Amino acid sequence: MKTTAKTKIIILISSIILLQSCTKAAKGTNAAPPAPELPVYTVITSPATVYQEFPTALEGKNNVEIRSQVDGYLDRIYVEEGAYVRAGQALFKIDSRAYGEQMNMANANLQVANANIQKAKVEVDRLQPLVAAKVVSDVQLRTAKANYAAAVAAGSQAKASVGGARINVGFTTITAPVSGYIGRIPYKKGSLISRTDPSPMTMLSDISEIYAYFSLSELDFIGFQKKYPGATLNEKLKNMPMVDLVIADNTTYPEKGKMSIVDGQFDKTTGAISVRAVFPNTNGALRTGNTGRVRMPQLFANTLVIPQESTFEIQDKVFVYVVGKDKKVTSKPITISGKTDSYYFISEGIAVGDKIVYTGIGALKDGVTIQPKAISSDSLLRARPL
Numbered sequence: 001m002k003t004t005a006k007t008k009i010i011i012l013i014s015s016i017i018l019l020q021s022c023t024k025a026a027k028g029t030n031a032a033p034p035a036p037e038l039p040v041y042t043v044i045t046s047p048a049t050v051y052q053e054f055p056t057a058l059e060g061k062n063n064v065e066i067r068s069q070v071d072g073y074l075d076r077i078y079v080e081e082g083a084y085v086r087a088g089q090a091l092f093k094i095d096s097r098a099y100g101e102q103m104n105m106a107n108a109n110l111q112v113a114n115a116n117i118q119k120a121k122v123e124v125d126r127l128q129p130l131v132a133a134k135v136v137s138d139v140q141l142r143t144a145k146a147n148y149a150a151a152v153a154a155g156s157q158a159k160a161s162v163g164g165a166r167i168n169v170g171f172t173t174i175t176a177p178v179s180g181y182i183g184r185i186p187y188k189k190g191s192l193i194s195r196t197d198p199s200p201m202t203m204l205s206d207i208s209e210i211y212a213y214f215s216l217s218e219l220d221f222i223g224f225q226k227k228y229p230g231a232t233l234n235e236k237l238k239n240m241p242m243v244d245l246v247i248a249d250n251t252t253y254p255e256k257g258k259m260s261i262v263d264g265q266f267d268k269t270t271g272a273i274s275v276r277a278v279f280p281n282t283n284g285a286l287r288t289g290n291t292g293r294v295r296m297p298q299l300f301a302n303t304l305v306i307p308q309e310s311t312f313e314i315q316d317k318v319f320v321y322v323v324g325k326d327k328k329v330t331s332k333p334i335t336i337s338g339k340t341d342s343y344y345f346i347s348e349g350i351a352v353g354d355k356i357v358y359t360g361i362g363a364l365k366d367g368v369t370i371q372p373k374a375i376s377s378d379s380l381l382r383a384r385p386l
């Protein structure tokens with residue numbers, strides 16, 4: 001009996017101890033965790049420049065197909081593929097012997113025509129005094145004058161034939177119409193050349209200036225018209241800042257370009273309009289067929305700037321967490337007007353002086369209290385410039 005009583009007492013004491021332990025554990029579980037300490041960024045304004053990039057295809061100022069204007073065998077090739085030539089420089093020579101003989105024939109016909117003119121003139125001069133003396137009738141004189149007029153016309157025709165033959169002889173030497181670079185030459189010496197050949201003898205590219213063609217959507221075009229001052233489109237183009245060209249290796253071409261023209265209408269299929277930027281190409285680094293991206297600057301005189309890592313997206317909308325005076329966070333949607341690699345420029349949603357959570361927003365939700373840790377906006381912009 002004593003043993004049983006002792007056992008009951010031990011069990012009772014153990015139960016009390018266990019109950020106290022569970023109560024302490026429960027109290028520890030219900031205790032609220034401390035508010036997280038998070039860096040907070042104060043929204044500021046700053047002048048900034050952002051860029052829009054558009055894929056482009058490059059073309060030289062002049063791209064000329066070199067074709068023969070006479071038929072014949074290719075006798076000589078004076079240039080190499082890829083060579084630079086000046087306007088008027090000889091490129092090809094077509095065998096000119098047949099055309100030379102045609103010119104000799106035309107010259108001979110001209111001499112015959114000139115002789116006939118002289119003969120008809122002599123006849124008119126002979127008949128004029130006889131008609132005046134009424135020795136012969138004026139019918140003979142009128143006939144002689146008609147023969148003279150026909151001889152003169154034949155002489156003009158023969159002279160035109162000489163000119164045409166001379167032109168054909170000149171066409172046997174094919175010269176460069178503009179200065180530029182020679183393209184591929186598919187024909188070789190001895191090839192039969194025809195004016196109706198489907199392929200040109202070569203392409204000649206004047207690349208002293210390069211035209212970069214790209215397309216603007218209707219919205220981009222409307223935005224372009226609103227951004228720059230001017231009563232007309234040409235005035236707006238003149239007031240637009242110079243543009244950059246990013247070439248295929250992602251480097252920026254050293255020369256800046258100027259917007260030049262806009263196409264007359266939108267493409268009905270794509271809903272876009274073609275635009276051209278002109279870049280100087282003094283050293284010939286760019287060629288027709290190169291590709292790249294035209295980078296158009298967009299200037300902001302004074303815009304709200306926030307780091308991109310301070311934002312999050314929900315259903316295609318961008319939000320930030322704004323910290324209130326009670327240290328509670330509230331999500332707010334923002335409207336982005338531009339961006340750089342590290343920052344967003346904001347047009348709506350927040351104001352200068354608002355405090356937003358800089359990083360660590362992944363676990364936040366509306367109403368959560370934080371311990372703000374201020375970071376310097378100026379020092380952040382110095383470390384990561386716009």
